[in-house]
Amino acid sequence: MEALEAILTRRSIRKYSEAPVGDEVVTELLRAAMAAPSAGNQQPWHFIVVRDRELLEGIASFHPYGAMARKAAVAIVVCADLKLEQRPGFWVQDCSAATENLLLAAHAKGLGAVWLGIHPRPERIEATRKLFLLPEHVVPLAIVPIGHPAENPGPVDRYDPRRVHADRW
């Protein structure tokens, strides 16, 4: 799939078939995530690949918009190790760019995925920490359930010229 097409046709996919998602594909998605730019190239990210059904159920149980995790083939928890930050305060941007790469790569591979926000909600951070045994210096940014799409919402054009300014606000 062409890069522009992938960017413009990606949608949040919340329904999945039961088809499996292999480890090789997951590695491709993680390679895409880790290709993201980061402040000072600090790459503060860590990724937890979740296949355990009880853990996927756990995501669905605590996250207010996470019910689809029950049916996902796999979910990826995107975290930052704050000890890896050389440019303090930029980890959210770094891990967000990695998450967007992950979503685009999943779409380009014919998979469906959705970005479940964790940070900055304290109760979601705490629940994710407990479920995945994260140490204190590791902060979860997002969880991305992934599977073969069982819905096709089609592309939308979100371009809005009112959001574009020339030279000054």
Place this chain on the structure above:
Amino acid sequence: MEALEAILTRRSIRKYSEAPVGDEVVTELLRAAMAAPSAGNQQPWHFIVVRDRELLEGIASFHPYGAMARKAAVAIVVCADLKLEQRPGFWVQDCSAATENLLLAAHAKGLGAVWLGIHPRPERIEATRKLFLLPEHVVPLAIVPIGHPAENPGPVDRYDPRRVHADRW
């Protein structure tokens, strides 16, 4: 360019030729940026397309890593209007996903670009506010200088298996 290839071969480009970048291409880049996912689909972003040479010089003058803006054909300031936030606290992630889309689209179009971090550094936020006359409820996340590449650093593989965990930390 294929989506995975675009993701894996994108690099920060800080040297540009004098070739112009047309308005149609800039609109394509902004369409890609606005195709990003956002929390609750709130799309809190605004974009300032900077072509004025004095303003590009202004970016180079205040930003510690922004010297390349002097030679850029155009720069895009990515901001959030906090009044548009329906899910408070998620604007950094939303605007970061939009910025990553912008960088990938630029690369896919044969252009070079680089992510200059503004938020959360107070002095960079203040300088950007003054330069572009941003109202108080608008926060700049990043500035992206763009031009035709005059350097080709080549791809790097940042994949690191030590950053991948199975099911738990």
